[in-house]
Structure formats: C-alpha cells, structure tokens
Amino acid sequence: MNLVDAKIALVHDWFLKNSIGGAEKVTLFIDKLLNKNYSQPDLFALASNIEESKKNIFQNRIIKKSIIESFPFGKTKVQNYLPLLPFAIEQIDVSQYDLVISSSHAFAKGIITSPDQLHISYIHTPMRYAWDQMNTYLEQSKLSNYGLKFPIKYALYKLRQWDFLSSQRVDYLISNSNFTAKRIRKYWGLTSEVIHPPVDIERFNFKNIREDFYLSVNRLVPNKRIDLLINSFNKLNLPLIVIGDGPERSKLEKMANSNIKFLKQVSNMEVENYMSRCRAFVYAGLEDFGIAPIEAMASGAPVIGYGKGGILDTVICFNESNKKDFSNGILFKKQTISDMVDTIDWFEDKKVWKEFDPQDLNNYSERFSPEIFKTKFDFFINKVWQEFKIKS
Template structure:
C-alpha cells in the first residue's frame, strides 16, 4: 500500500507539525507533500525523520519564505497540482487547503482537520480588522476570501473521512462542511515534562505573538497587577508593540528554545492562556508539569482544563476577566500530581494508537467495499 501525507506547509514546528511527527511514527513509508518547505535540518529530523517534501510552485515564488500567505489566492490551484494517482491511501493534515488535494475513486482520503480555514471563516472579520486593509486592497481581500470559502466547501467533499482534533473542531466541521468527524485529540508528549510540586513565584505565558493569541491582552492585564510577575516567551509581528507597553513586572524572553520553555512550564505557579484555541497543546504541556492553567473558557480548553481542579477558566477576553481569574486562582489550592494525571490522557502514545486503529479500520473496509 502506497501512502501519501499532505500538510499545508512546513516553515515552523508547531502543534500541527507534532501531529505529523506522530503520524510518521505510525507509518515510516509515507511520502510527503506541502505547498512550501522551509524547515531547518533539526526541525526536519524531528517532524519528518529527515525526509524530503514534494512542494508546489508556491515554493519558488518571490518572498514565499518570508510571507507565503500573500499568495493565498493561489493556494487552491497549487494544492490541486499534486499528482497523487499512484497512492492507495492519502492522509491530509489540514488547517487550510491540504484537504483539497485531488483523489480518485480507488483512493481513500482521510483528513486530520486542525480547523476549517480560520481566516476565511471564524476569524474572517477579526482578520480584516487586525490587518486594517482598506480601499481597493480591502475589497480585493474580501473577494479572494469569498472565493476561498466557496472552494473550501466544495473541496470538503473530496475527503472520505474527517478526523477532528477536538469536539470544538468537530462542531466547526459540521457547521462549515455539514460533515461528521471522529474526534482524536492530538499528541502531547506528556512524558518529557517533569512534575514539579514546588512552584516559583511567577506566572508564565508562551505563544507566537500574533493578534488572535491575545498575548497583548495578557500583558495589559498584568500591567494592572504590578505585584505579580509575568514571564512571556515567544516572538512574532506583535513583539515590539508588546515590549513597548510591558511594565517592569513583566519580562519578555523573546524566542525561547525547548529547554528554556520546559523549565518555565515546570516552575511557573500558573500558565496563562487567553486565546480561543482549537485544542491548545501548550496548556496540556503545562498541566503535564503539574502547573495549573488560567485560561479562556472557550474552544479546546473546555476539553483539556477542569475548572477548579486543573486550572481556572474565565469567560471573557478582557483585562478584567484575567485579573479576576488570577486573583481567584490565588485563593485556591491545586494538587500538582492530580493535574499531571489529568494531562496523561492526552499522551502521544494514545494518539498514535487511536489514529492508527481508525485509519487501518477504514482502509480495510474501503478495500472490501464496505465503506
């Protein structure tokens, strides 16, 4: 059986790439495709076991390394150019266009959906506001995203089975594509984190600094709590803006390597998270250290954080809500051992067993004509 794995793009090592890493652990003979591939060798070794990737024409376009998203209007055509006729099983890892690859009736296509395309659907109006696109350029952006939404729904019919990374995303798949999906939580390498029961006196947050991650909101909240220390890890387009507003009780690390990130997750008194995430791997990693989470109570966190036992959930993305939740957190006692035990249900081994069983069961039925 020849197998292909289609991923949207390779340029960072994030949560979606951890899923690809685990899928590679399940099947070592996958052949890889993506719109672009700009991984460094260390990332390639981890995510793809050093394997090469067949890329689209987007790879060769000017500035594709620094800003591939400017070519969004070309993404559907680019993903459809991959010739996958020789493969029996096609797996896609999709938060954008990977699920839109063309397959024929003798192939089984299973898509692990991290999310329907956020900037075309749920984050559409926020995207237009945050980018402040106006005039003719704004009209063109709206037209392109309108066309993308039409293609996105049409291409969803090319998938035989959807796998969602949370119940939250399963609901979005149903809302957007009118399709059912199997929920298999993504892999979290909980075993690599140490349980630390004596926490230090600082709060911690970590993320790429883009608007929807709400790092600025967290920083503004802690600006109003000068007696509480916040350490922030991550870089991105909003880094300088956030650095300018941060008060002395807030320390910005910038980009932190895995060792530094791990130490802060293990030793923080709480991990603060204000984004509405599809699943949210890093809050689970924090809990694997016995570190409670102060998080926004929508999206995937409702499935990974037990309010009052493994963290505190707040209802609104506001400074006041974060301040109130942090003050409430300090009146509660948390048991690190129980928090870590909760995180273990999201383990990497569990994902690999569940995903393997699901794919192989569906493929056997497909071969027998029982789909």
C-alpha cells in the same frame, strides 16, 4: 490489498522553520506511526524551508513542494500567496498513492484524489481567518489600515467557497477536538471522528517548586490574543513571561510594562523548566484544541484560560463550593481584560494555586499521551481502510 502494502502520501500545509507548532508536531507523529506500523510515507507540502535548518523535524527526508516554492519568498512567506494556495495544492500530484493522509489547518485537505484512493484528513481547524475569526484577523492586519479591507473580505469570501467544496472531496475526517468537530459540522456540514492530538508529556517535570510568575507559550499571532494578556498583566502588575515569536512580537513588546518579559530564542529544555516553575499557565485565545495547556498540566501547572473552544476538552474548572471535585484550572467567561483581571485577582487573593496537586495534574495529562493517540488513530485508519475496500 492490505494496509501494510499500501503506498502512502502524507500532506501538510507547510513547514516553516520559524513556525513549528502543534500541527507540525502532530504531522511528525503521524509520520512516525506510519513508518513503524506500515510503510514510510512520502511527504508533501505547499512550501518548506526546514530542510537545511536545525528545525528539520524530518531530518534528511525529501519533502515534495508545490509551485509556490518557485515564487519570490515562496519558501518563507507562503501565506502571502493566499489567493493562489487552493490552486497550488490541487496541482500536487499524488495519483500513484493508495492512501493519502492530510494534516490540515488550511489547504492540505484540498489535495485531489481519485475514487480509487482513500483520503483521510486530520483537521486541526477549518480556516479560522476565513470563517468565525475573520474579523479578529482583519482588525489586527496591517493591510486593513491601507484601505484594503474590502478586497481582503472578498478574497476570503471566495476562499470560504473553496474551503467548503474541497472538504466534500475527503473520504474521512478526523477532528482534533469536540470544538473543531462542531465547526466542521457548521461550515462543511460533515461529521468527523474526534481524536485528540498526542502530547509528549514524558519530557515534563512536575516536581519543581512553584514560583510567583505566570507563563504564556504561544506563537505571537492575532488569534492567540497575547494582546489581551499584555493589557491584563499591565493592570495586574504581576510578573508574566511570554515565550514565543511571530509577526505580533514588536507591537506586543511596545505595549508591555516592565513586569512582562519576552523570550524568543528558547530551547525545549528551557521551556520545560519555566513550565515546571510557573504559578500558572495563562491562555487568552480561542483555540481549537491547544497542546500547550496539556504540557503545562504535565509540568504540574494549573491553567487559567478563556472558557470557550477546544480548551473545554482539557481544562476542568476549579469549583470553590466543592473543592473535592477534580480540577486543573480556572476558566474566565468573557474574552475581555476585565474578566481576565478579575479571575487572576481572585486566583491571587484566594491563593488558589495551593488547591492544585502537581502530581494530579500530571496524571490527568496522560489522557493525551502519544500511546493513546497511536491506539485511536491506528484503529481508525484500519477501520476506514476496510470499509473503503469493501465499498470499492
């Protein structure tokens, strides 16, 4: 059977209208690629509430859901059923498909397939809250304050066991960065093909005049470390605009001084406008990849970020001793207020933003264009399809 004749299932963890981020955008791009080059895949998820909203990225397509959808608040708060999600994803029936592609940051890779089916999983991250960032999540969790830290830790212990076991069922893994590939080797003992996510760089304008404010565009969740940004800019007393929403919003707003402005309901066009005018894009979290910094570069903005994780695939740190070397940002070594404050103080004092040419930053961002992703992803799935057919 040729790949163009294969029946395809595309599985993602969940689609929530208040949480459409990088992983969902990648899933949409994979869907479009499969539609154009092969056949329209059927869509699956643990839960979804985007179908009747303005954020329905799949328009009028049917998304087949799990049993979680029938539970109270299952459509909107699927994460509340965390201990049941491994069971739920395994109940989704994809037995009639030749090719199953999962786009997974948590559970989608756990879909069960037979030896006669090829399962390729694009991994955005092994579950952060179950592995290396468990303590960060627990420190920020309200449940920890109610004496539930031990049962939560035990639930995560069991989740790690399932996460490892389910990873062994996947035929081929794609990771979104070298950092994610390293974590996959560490926690699952498996190798993966690194294919960076596609970034829609064409929609950004790098020609606007830079202004004096700093910008963050993020989900307001613990691992993004927006709390570190807030505390740092409280000390710096420099203008910071935070675009995004999430469970941390109320707490962060209470922490912030008057120099920090939060924006919630912001259109894509407005985000593009802010990115094209900011002095620099600031990023304090430990990310597996990070699409927003690429979008900032496409907008001509340098990135100031924590120098660990997936950002090392994209940000080349400015070297004052050799200004002729290409750079597109500044990296601070420690995820602390003092390190971030010192870095931005130096950036301000030396007027380092003047060292970055917006057009050069935009040119660099083209390395992560949809066209490059399409070429690499298409080549990979064709290669492994042929390998799989020969083996079977």
